[in-house]
Every structure is written in structure tokens, then in C-alpha cells.
Amino acid sequence: MMSYKKRFIISLVLSLPLLVDMVMMPFGLMLPAYNWIALVTTTLIMALSAYPFWRSAWASFKHHHANMDTLVAIGTAVAYFYSIFAMFTGRPVYFESAAFVTVFVLLGQVIEESMRDNASSSVEKLLDLQAKDADVVLGDKIVKVPLAKLKVGDLIRVKPGQKIAVDGVIVKGNSSIDESMVTGESMPVRKEVGDDVIGSTLNLDGTFTFKASKVGEDTLLAQIVELVKKAQNSHAPIQKLTDKISDYFVPLVMIASILTFVIWYVCLGSTPVQALLYAVAVIVIACPCALGLATPTALMVGTGRSARAGVLIKNGEVLEEVDRLTAVVFDKTGTITEGKPVVTDIVAENEKEVLQLAASLEEASEHPLASAILAKAKAEKVTLLPTADFISYQGKGVCANISNKDVFVGNKHLVKEKALSEKLKESYDKLQEQGKTVVFVGEAEQVIGLIAIQDAPKKTSKEAIELLNKKGLKTVMLTGDAPKVAEAIAKEVGIKEVIAGVLPAEKAKYIEELKEHETVAFVGDGINDAPALTTADVGIAMGSGTDIAIESGGIVLMKNDLLGVVRALELSQKTFARIKLNLFWAFIYNVIGIPIAAGLFVGVGLTLSPAFAGLAMALSSISVVLSSLLLNRVKLSV
Amino acid sequence: MGKVITVIVAIVLIGFILWWFFDKHEQVEVKAKKTGGNEQEVKITVDGGYSPETVVLQKGVPATLVFERKDPSSCLERVVFSDFGINELLPQNEEKKIKFDTSKAGEFGYACGMNMFHGKVVVK
Ligand SMILES: [Cu+2]
Numbered sequence: 001m002m003s004y005k006k007r008f009i010i011s012l013v014l015s016l017p018l019l020v021d022m023v024m025m026p027f028g029l030m031l032p033a034y035n036w037i038a039l040v041t042t043t044l045i046m047a048l049s050a051y052p053f054w055r056s057a058w059a060s061f062k063h064h065h066a067n068m069d070t071l072v073a074i075g076t077a078v079a080y081f082y083s084i085f086a087m088f089t090g091r092p093v094y095f096e097s098a099a100f101v102t103v104f105v106l107l108g109q110v111i112e113e114s115m116r117d118n119a120s121s122s123v124e125k126l127l128d129l130q131a132k133d134a135d136v137v138l139g140d141k142i143v144k145v146p147l148a149k150l151k152v153g154d155l156i157r158v159k160p161g162q163k164i165a166v167d168g169v170i171v172k173g174n175s176s177i178d179e180s181m182v183t184g185e186s187m188p189v190r191k192e193v194g195d196d197v198i199g200s201t202l203n204l205d206g207t208f209t210f211k212a213s214k215v216g217e218d219t220l221l222a223q224i225v226e227l228v229k230k231a232q233n234s235h236a237p238i239q240k241l242t243d244k245i246s247d248y249f250v251p252l253v254m255i256a257s258i259l260t261f262v263i264w265y266v267c268l269g270s271t272p273v274q275a276l277l278y279a280v281a282v283i284v285i286a287c288p289c290a291l292g293l294a295t296p297t298a299l300m301v302g303t304g305r306s307a308r309a310g311v312l313i314k315n316g317e318v319l320e321e322v323d324r325l326t327a328v329v330f331d332k333t334g335t336i337t338e339g340k341p342v343v344t345d346i347v348a349e350n351e352k353e354v355l356q357l358a359a360s361l362e363e364a365s366e367h368p369l370a371s372a373i374l375a376k377a378k379a380e381k382v383t384l385l386p387t388a389d390f391i392s393y394q395g396k397g398v399c400a401n402i403s404n405k406d407v408f409v410g411n412k413h414l415v416k417e418k419a420l421s422e423k424l425k426e427s428y429d430k431l432q433e434q435g436k437t438v439v440f441v442g443e444a445e446q447v448i449g450l451i452a453i454q455d456a457p458k459k460t461s462k463e464a465i466e467l468l469n470k471k472g473l474k475t476v477m478l479t480g481d482a483p484k485v486a487e488a489i490a491k492e493v494g495i496k497e498v499i500a501g502v503l504p505a506e507k508a509k510y511i512e513e514l515k516e517h518e519t520v521a522f523v524g525d526g527i528n529d530a531p532a533l534t535t536a537d538v539g540i541a542m543g544s545g546t547d548i549a550i551e552s553g554g555i556v557l558m559k560n561d562l563l564g565v566v567r568a569l570e571l572s573q574k575t576f577a578r579i580k581l582n583l584f585w586a587f588i589y590n591v592i593g594i595p596i597a598a599g600l601f602v603g604v605g606l607t608l609s610p611a612f613a614g615l616a617m618a619l620s621s622i623s624v625v626l627s628s629l630l631l632n633r634v635k636l637s638v
Numbered sequence: 639m640g641k642v643i644t645v646i647v648a649i650v651l652i653g654f655i656l657w658w659f660f661d662k663h664e665q666v667e668v669k670a671k672k673t674g675g676n677e678q679e680v681k682i683t684v685d686g687g688y689s690p691e692t693v694v695l696q697k698g699v700p701a702t703l704v705f706e707r708k709d710p711s712s713c714l715e716r717v718v719f720s721d722f723g724i725n726e727l728l729p730q731n732e733e734k735k736i737k738f739d740t741s742k743a744g745e746f747g748y749a750c751g752m753n754m755f756h757g758k759v760v761v762k
Contacts (some may be wrong), residue, residue: 004712007736052710053711056684056685056686056709056710056711056713056714057686059686059708060686060687060709060755061658061686063687063691064658064659065686065687066659067661067711067713067755068711068713069713071710071760090673109712111713116751122682134654229723229725230722230723231723232723232725233718233719233720233723233725234720235720243756248660251655251656251658251659251660254655255652258648258650258651258652259652259680261644261648262644262645262648264640265644266644266645272640287756288715296751314673380722396659455653559736574643578757585666605755614711
């Protein structure tokens with residue numbers, strides 16, 4: 001069978017003589033032997049371009065089904081066969097109606113088809129981003145190996161400007177990497193030995209070697225594509241409505257068309273020909289495909305667009321839940337905060353000295369607070385001093401001799417009351433108030449400085465939570481931390497409500513309670529918070545950037561950043577809003593179009609010939625697909 | 639006289655449409671055939687709908703659905719199993735084999751790309 005494009009071109013070319021005649025008509029000119037020309041060209045159009053509609057209409061008729069093709073087939077067949085009858089009985093003919101309806105409907109199909117392909121291919125295009133081959137290090141040689149032949153454990157060298165072939169861990173060298181194609185993050189990321197790299201991201205400036213850890217279908221990109229494909233073809237619950245409508249739509253339109261004929265001819269006394277034209281227009285203008293296309297095309301474009309912004313939406317159901325959200329609950333550690341303690345304040349006469357002493361003492365310690373101090377020292381480029389006579393007091397702190405002085409670092413149990421100056425005492429109380437952990441640094445018996453350590457919020461947390469508050473969502477923090485610490489962080493980022501001291505296993509129970517009054521989204525990491533993610537109406541799993549928590553959570557964020565939550569909610573809402581708009585438009589189009597075609601507004605001079613009804617029909621389904629494609633251009637606030 | 643006939647014909651036509659499209663018509667279920675080596679296969683012809691409309695598969699036995707599209711309509715050129723994320727192009731007049739996961743029992747609907755024609759796979 002011929003493609004739509006071919007059928008369209010044939011019908012267009014063959015209908016040209018009819019068009020010429022139509023243009024000449026107002027000038028009183030007519031093609032010689034117009035009827036015969038029209039008969040021949042229209043017959044060819046019917047046989048070559050319209051016949052497939054008739055064929056599918058008949059095939060579905062036998063199954064007790066009716067669809068778009070049924071309507072087009074009836075419309076064109078009635079106009080065509082009536083015209084043959086009219087020609088041989090000396091009445092005016094309407095071949096051009098049959099011809100033009102075919103042309104317009106096919107035009108619509110051609111445009112719609114290419115736009116639909118466009119909508120569905122956007123994610124598969126991601127796979128085209130993959131490198132075609134990789135430079136594998138074999139001993140002291142480097143061999144080009146095609147992508148499909150790469151194995152886990154291969155050592156792969158990447159030069160500046162090259163694509164990284166598969167997922168892995170850097171073993172030599174460092175570089176900046178552009179990961180925007182996978183995570184949606186536009187800033188390049190600095191990576192060193194031990195860091196993970198993602199396949200199909202772009203190496204910018206350095207040369208490095210990495211060890212492949214995931215290849216083929218296991219790579220992050222392949223998993224993303226799989227997930228998005230599933231989402232694109234999922235059902236949105238709102239579609240159930242259109243499923244029902246489409247079952248009844250076409251038969252009801254046929255009945256409407258029969259009634260149109262009867263009312264015009266029998267009740268209003270118009271000529272049978274006029275009544276027939278109205279009836280045909282009704283059949284042709286009705287468009288069930290716009291209704292059918294409304295949801296899937298928007299879902300397809302919306303989920304694809306989201307994936308490119310680093311937001312993976314699992315299915316259409318999630319969109320509807322997001323639309324109803326009233327509260328967003330956050331896990332604290334690793335979600336709002338960085339997930340590891342850092343030094344936030346140093347209070348001392350000589351800050352550098354205090355940091356140097358503390359770091360030198362803590363060098364041997366494995367304590368997480370110690371690593372925060374050491375990291376700070378490294379960042380400040382402080383040199384460590386040698387220590388002697390090292391003593392560790394379990395649960396209190398450490399002492400040692402540095403440059404012939406007795407130095408200590410520890411908590412309040414190690415420090416005697418009097419050893420704290422008035423000024424430091426004040427600072428200590430203030431830092432405690434902020435929910436920070438404070439360690440004392442002292443020389444001999446005297447405290448000379450304080451170091452405050454905290455698992456600090458991520459840079460973007462505050463902005464993200466403010467945006468959510470502004471949207472009118474209730475923001476809640478759910479954490480296992482002590483109330484004081486939790487409240488301090490909540491205040492800093494602008495969270496309204498804190499539920500602290502919750503055991504990990506109880507999180508789901510608290511979500512359950514919240515759900516009694518609110519529609520709840522839970523934001524957390526996919527591994528520890530899986531039960532809470534599943535319990536919430538919408539689970540938003542934060543990705544670590546290299547591994548996506550595919551199982552739990554209706555939405556997966558590629559980047560561990562709360563702005564992603566804002567982005568995810570906006571994209572979901574916009575997609576869902578587009579679905580509703582499309583449905584509304586498709587519905588209204590039929591509700592308005594059918595009465596116009598039936599001649600209801602003839603009193604105000606508003607009528608449609610069957611040919612224009614066909615054009616309107618084609619435009620209505622094109623407009624729905626176009627409206628979905630516009631989701632690609634939607635603007636986001638972050 | 640012509641008007642009376644018109645009304646009568648219209649009533650008959652409307653009655654026919656209501657009966658043909660809305661009245662329940664018998665649907666046949668077709669069970670998949672076993673093929674060599676503990677697998678099952680069932681053929682579905684796509685022509686103005688899916689025939690058979692309902693196919694029954696045995697749970698746990700690897701299954702292949704063989705679609706053959708005879709219909710030129712663009713509606714039917716894709717088949718979508720929304721529960722499984724399957725969205726396949728069915729080339730006209732060619733057999734297209736689609737592997738079907740039978741690990742879970744249940745009724746799984748599928749539809750054409752425009753969601754106008756529906757079929758059902760029952761796994762039990
Ligand atoms: Cu249409």
C-alpha cells in the first residue's frame with residue numbers, strides 16, 4: 001500500500017483541474033466538459049488515494065468498530081456516488097467535495113505523522129549520543145574497540161573533546177566533564193581518580209583513563225532510555241474517559257448525520273442535495289482522532305522533555321498525583337543537606353592556629369568530625385605538625401604534645417568549666433542554638449578556640465524550598481536527628497514543619513499519617529528511604545548522579561539537588577495541564593464544529609462545505625499534536 | 639411520499655447503527671498454541687481491529703505474539719502495551735513477533751497507537 005505522502009500527492013495533483021474550475025467559477029468561466037474531467041480525476045483519486053480509507057472502514061465495520069476512517073470513507077463515498085448519479089440524471093455534481101476532502105484529510109495525516117514521529121523519537125535520539133567506539137588500553141598499546149564489544153573491567157583512555165563510552169571509575173588523570181546530556185546539569189563537573197564517569201557524557205579538558213563498570217544495557221543512559229520509553233507509552237488515568245468516548249463517538253456522529261439530513265429535507269423543506277451536503281459535512285468534520293491523540297502525544301513529549309532536564313517521570317499516573325499535591329516531605333541528611341559534616345565556624349583569636357592544632361591532633365582519628373576538620377585544613381592549605389605522646393579519651397577527645405605544648409581537642413566532657421572564657425562561652429551557646437556540634441581546642445588547661453561542625457544544607461536547598469513554599473505547598477522535614485539540630489537546619493532553609501527523632505523504619509508510618517489530610521510527595525534517596533517513597537502519593541527519588549533508583553519513586557531526579565524537585569513538579573504540572581488543554585480543545589472542536597457543519601448557524605451566514613469541513617478536521621488533529629510538541633519549549637522557573 | 643420514505647429509511651438506519659455498534663456481540667477468546675520446547679505462540683491479525691480480540695496465555699510459559707497487519711490505516715500501524723512500555727511498529731503485510739512477559743497473571747489491555755482499537759491478553 002502507498003504511503004500517506006504518495007496518496008496525498010496523487011490526490012493533490014489530480015484535483016488541480018477541479019481547483020482551477022472553482023477559481024474560474026466566479027468569473028462565469030467553466031472548463032469545457034467539466035463534468036467528464038471531474039468524473040475521471042475524482043474516480044482516480046477515489047481509487048488511488050481514498051480507497052484505503054474505505055477498505056479499513058469496512059474491515060473495522062465487520063468487527064463492530066468504527067473510527068476516523070469510517071467517517072472519511074462515508075463522507076467521500078456519499079459525495080462521489082451521489083455525483084455519479086447526479087451526472088447521469090442531469091443534476092449538478094459535487095465531485096470536488098469528494099476530491100478535496102480526500103486531499104485535506106491526507107494532508108492532515110501526512111503532517112500529523114511526521115509530527116508524531118518527531119514527538120516519539122526525542123528520547124531514542126539520546127542513544128545516538130553514545131560514542132561509537134573507545135580507546136582501550138592493552139598493556140602499552142591503545143586499541144580502538146567498537147562500543148558493542150566493550151567489557152566490564154576494560155581500561156579506557158579518554159582525550160579532551162572525546163565522548164566517554166560507558167560508565168566507569170577514573171583510575172588515572174582528571175578532567176572536567178560535561179554531563180548535561182544525562183543529568184541536565186549545565187555546569188561542567190570536575191572529576192578525579194576514584195570518581196564515577198557516565199557513558200555518553202563529554203570529556204572537556206583533561207586526559208584520563210577509567211575502568212569500565214557498566215556496559216551495554218546496564219549503562220545509566222540505556223536505563224534512562226528504557227524508563228522513559230515505558231513512561232511515554234504508559235496510560236494516564238484521564239485517558240479512560242477518552243477511551244469510553246471513542247467507543248461511542250463515531251456511531252453517534254453517523255446518527256447525527258442522518259438526523260441532519262432528515263431535519264433539513266423533511267422538516268425544513270430544503271432540497272435533498274442541500275440536506276445531503278450538510279449531512280456529509282457533519283460526517284467529515286467530526287474528528288475522533290484529536291481526542292485520541294490528546295493524551296498520548298502530550299505524555300510522550302512531556303516525559304521526553306523532562307528526561308532532558310534530568311527528571312525521569314515514570315508514568316502518566318504520577319502526573320495526575322503531582323497535580324493534586326499539597327505537601328512535600330523531605331528527608332534531611334543527604335537530601336536537604338550535603339550528607340557529610342563540614343566545618344562551618346572557627347571561633348578563636350587565631351583561627352589558623354586553632355585549625356592547625358586541631359587538624360594535627362585529629363590526623364590519626366577515624367571519627368567523622370575529624371575528617372571534617374581535616375578537609376577544612378586541606379582546603380585552607382594548613383600544614384600539619386608532628387605530635388608526640390598521643391592519648392585518646394574514649395568519647396571525650398584526644399590530647400598530645402605539639403611543639404612542647406600540651407594540646408587537646410574534645411567535647412565538653414573533656415573541658416573543665418573554668419577553662420572557658422566568657423566570650424567563648426557566649427559563642428558556644430550561640431553555636432549550640434544553631435544545632436551545630438562544637439569541639440573545643442585547648443592549650444595547657446585553657447580553651448583557645450571553638451570549631452563548629454555541621455552537616456550543612458546544599459547551596460540550592462534554600463532557593464528550592466522557598467519556591468515550593470511560594471507555590472503554596474506545605475514543606476515538612478522528616479528526620480532521625482535530634483529536634484534542635486533538625487530545627488536549626490529547617491529554619492535555615494525555610495522549612496515550615498519539622499518531625500524529628502524518627503527512626504528510619506518509622507518514616508513510612510509518618511507519611512501514612514500525613515496522607516490523611518494531605519496529598520504528599522516524599523523526597524529522599526532511593527535506597528534508604530524506599531518504604532517512604534512508595535508510601536507517599538508521589539515518591540521523588542534523588543539520584544546520586546551515577547545510579548538511578550529505578551525501583552522506588554514515581555519520579556527520579558538525575559541530580560542530587562533540590563531544585564530538581566521544583567523542576568519535576570513544574571514539568572509534571574505543565575504536562576498534565578497540556579493534556580487537559582488538548583482534551584478540552586479536541587472536545588470543544590467537535591462540540592462547535594458539528595453544529596456548524598449541520599447548518600445550525602445558517603441564519604448568521606455560517607456554513608461549511610464538505611471540503612472545508614475536511615480541512616477543519618485535518619487542522620484539529622494537527623493542532624493537538626502541535627500543542628503537545630510545544631511542551632518542548634516550555635519555560636521553567638529554575 | 640419521498641419524505642415518508644426518507645424518515646422510515648433514517649429510522650431503520652439509526653436502529654441498525656445502534657444494534658451493530660452498541661449491542662454486545664460475541665467475542666471469541668483464543669488460546670495460544672504450544673510450540674516446540676515449552677513455548678507458546680499466538681497469531682493476531684490486524685485488520686480493522688484485532689482478531690482475535692482476546693488471547694489467552696499460560697502463565698510462566700515464554701510467549702510470542704505474532705501480529706500481522708493487513709490494514710493500511712495509520713491508526714493501527716503501532717501496537718502499544720502500556721503496562722509493559724511496548725510500542726512497536728507493525729509493518730504492513732509482514733509478521734511482527736513481540737515477546738510477551740507471562741510471569742504475572744492478569745488481564746493486559748493493548749491498543750493501537752491512537753488508542754482507538756483495543757485488544758486484550760489474559761495470562762492465567
Ligand atoms: Cu480526524
